[in-house]
Amino acid sequence: MAPNTRTMFFFGLNAVRVLSIVSLILVFASSILVMVTNIKAVNAFQANKINNTTESDMVDCDYIEGSTVPNQAAGVFWAVVASLLIIFQSIVLLLSECSWPMAFFDKFFPVLGTKFGLGALGIFQCLIATQILSHHVDDFTLVSAFFLFALGCVNMLLGLIFRAAAKQKRSIRGWREQGKDVLPTTSKEVSGFHPRPFHTRGSIEKIGFPVPQDRDDASIRSTEKAPAYSWPMPTARSGGLGEIANPQIPQESRPRFAPTLLGASVTRSNTTASTESTATIESFGHDGEDERRAPSPRRF
Structure with missing residues (x-):
C-alpha cells in the first residue's frame, strides 16, 4: 500500500473513531439525564396520587406524564434498568473505541477485540440509538441518539469495506511500527551461515591430523587446517609475479581401462603397490596388408 493511501486511511478511520467516542459520551450523559428525569416524574406522580390531586384520565394513561416510564406493574424498575444498561453499554463501547484494555476484549468479548472489524461496533451503536x-x-x-445512530451506520459500512483490518489500519501503535520499517532492514546474523573456525596447532593435533614440527602456526592455519581439500591456501608469495610457494599438484590419474599407445608403458600407482604392463604388437597378414591390434589391457 502506498504511503499516501495508508495515511489517508489512518486519518479517516481515526476521524470516525473520534466522532464515535463523542457520540458515546453524549449518549452516556443523556441517559443519566433521562434516568433523573424519570425518577422525578415518578415521584411527582406518586405524590399527586396520594394527595388525590391527579386527574382520573392521567391515572389511566399508558406512560407517566413527563417521563418514559410505563404506567404498569414494575414500570419504574424496568425503566431504570433500561437506562442503566444503556449507560453500561456506552462505557463498554467507549473503552473499545479507546483500545483499552484490548486483552480483556480479545479474551472475553472478541467481537470488540482486535480480531474483528467495526461491523459489530456499529450494530451495537444502532441498537442503543434505536432503544x-x-x-x-x-x-x-434526541440529538445524541440520532448522532449515535449515524455513526453506527458509518461503522457498519467501514466494517464491510475493511473487515477485520479496520482496527489495524487505524491503530496508533501499528502506525508507529510501520513508520519505523519504511526501509528494509537486514539481519546481522544470516540463517545457516557458520563462519569457519580459527584453527591453531593445538586444535589440529586434537582432531588427529599430523602437524609438521618445522612449520609455524601461520603456515598450519593456511595449509593444513582443511586437509580434505586438494589445493591449500597460499602461504607466501615470491617476487612480483604472485606465484604460490610450494604448490601441491594433484597426482595424475587415468581411467582403469584406457586404451594405450603402441609401444607405450602403462604405469598404475596405488597406495600399496604399482604394477607395470607393456603392450605388445601383434601383426597379422591378410591379403597383402598388415593389421596391427593391441591386446586388451589386463584386469587387476
Whole structure:
C-alpha cells in the first residue's frame, strides 16, 4: 500500500473513531439525564396520587406524564434498568473505541477485540440509538441518539469495506511500527551461515591430523587446517609475479581401462603397490596388408 493511501486511511478511520467516542459520551450523559428525569416524574406522580390531586384520565394513561416510564406493574424498575444498561453499554463501547484494555476484549468479548472489524461496533451503536429513539425524550437526548445512530451506520459500512483490518489500519501503535520499517532492514546474523573456525596447532593435533614440527602456526592455519581439500591456501608469495610457494599438484590419474599407445608403458600407482604392463604388437597378414591390434589391457 502506498504511503499516501495508508495515511489517508489512518486519518479517516481515526476521524470516525473520534466522532464515535463523542457520540458515546453524549449518549452516556443523556441517559443519566433521562434516568433523573424519570425518577422525578415518578415521584411527582406518586405524590399527586396520594394527595388525590391527579386527574382520573392521567391515572389511566399508558406512560407517566413527563417521563418514559410505563404506567404498569414494575414500570419504574424496568425503566431504570433500561437506562442503566444503556449507560453500561456506552462505557463498554467507549473503552473499545479507546483500545483499552484490548486483552480483556480479545479474551472475553472478541467481537470488540482486535480480531474483528467495526461491523459489530456499529450494530451495537444502532441498537442503543434505536432503544432511545423509541421513546419520547427531550431534545438533547434526541440529538445524541440520532448522532449515535449515524455513526453506527458509518461503522457498519467501514466494517464491510475493511473487515477485520479496520482496527489495524487505524491503530496508533501499528502506525508507529510501520513508520519505523519504511526501509528494509537486514539481519546481522544470516540463517545457516557458520563462519569457519580459527584453527591453531593445538586444535589440529586434537582432531588427529599430523602437524609438521618445522612449520609455524601461520603456515598450519593456511595449509593444513582443511586437509580434505586438494589445493591449500597460499602461504607466501615470491617476487612480483604472485606465484604460490610450494604448490601441491594433484597426482595424475587415468581411467582403469584406457586404451594405450603402441609401444607405450602403462604405469598404475596405488597406495600399496604399482604394477607395470607393456603392450605388445601383434601383426597379422591378410591379403597383402598388415593389421596391427593391441591386446586388451589386463584386469587387476
